[in-house]
Amino acid sequence: MALIIFSVAGCGKTISDTQKQGDKPPQEVSVVTVAAERIALSTVLPGRLEARRSAEVRARVAGIVLKRTFREGSDVKAGDVLFRIDPSPFQAAYAIAQAAMAKAESIQLQANLKAQRYKPLVEFNAISKQEIEPAAYSRTGQCHRLQLPVAGPRQLGS
Numbered sequence: 001m002a003l004i005i006f007s008v009a010g011c012g013k014t015i016s017d018t019q020k021q022g023d024k025p026p027q028e029v030s031v032v033t034v035a036a037e038r039i040a041l042s043t044v045l046p047g048r049l050e051a052r053r054s055a056e057v058r059a060r061v062a063g064i065v066l067k068r069t070f071r072e073g074s075d076v077k078a079g080d081v082l083f084r085i086d087p088s089p090f091q092a093a094y095a096i097a098q099a100a101m102a103k104a105e106s107i108q109l110q111a112n113l114k115a116q117r118y119k120p121l122v123e124f125n126a127i128s129k130q131e132i133e134p135a136a137y138s139r140t141g142q143c144h145r146l147q148l149p150v151a152g153p154r155q156l157g158s
Contacts, residue, residue: 057082
């Protein structure tokens with residue numbers, strides 16, 4: 001019952017009564033006129049692209065890269081030079097191979113001369129087989145060493 005009495009008592013106030021209590025001015029309101037216009041909608045989405053086809057560039061020889069002769073993303077053909085590498089290790093290896101070849105040739109020459117000297121002595125049995133066999137073996141062994149291929153400067157990359 002008390003609740004009904006309080007609610008009826010509050011209904012008796014008028015708008016002028018509420019203005020007298022606060023004496024506050026009315027609130028300001030801003031007004032915006034809406035106009036239709038075109039705007040471009042764009043959406044920025046983070047993403048990652050991957051090529052359909054890609055090629056890996058792998059070194060066929062070891063060495064220090066001096067220069068890269070292609071541009072990233074450019075077209076290259078089979079046989080195109082892609083990198084310039086330091087030729088000094090290959091030139092050194094080539095010089096070592098040439099020196100080994102010269103040594104083998106000189107040993108073969110010595111074995112041939114020794115075999116020529118022993119040839120007349122063998123006919124008279126003036127020399128033992130122990131001395132003939134090492135000379136013959138060293139001669140054939142050097143012939144086999146000389147048959148090994150020695151790479152030229154083009155094959156070594158210079």
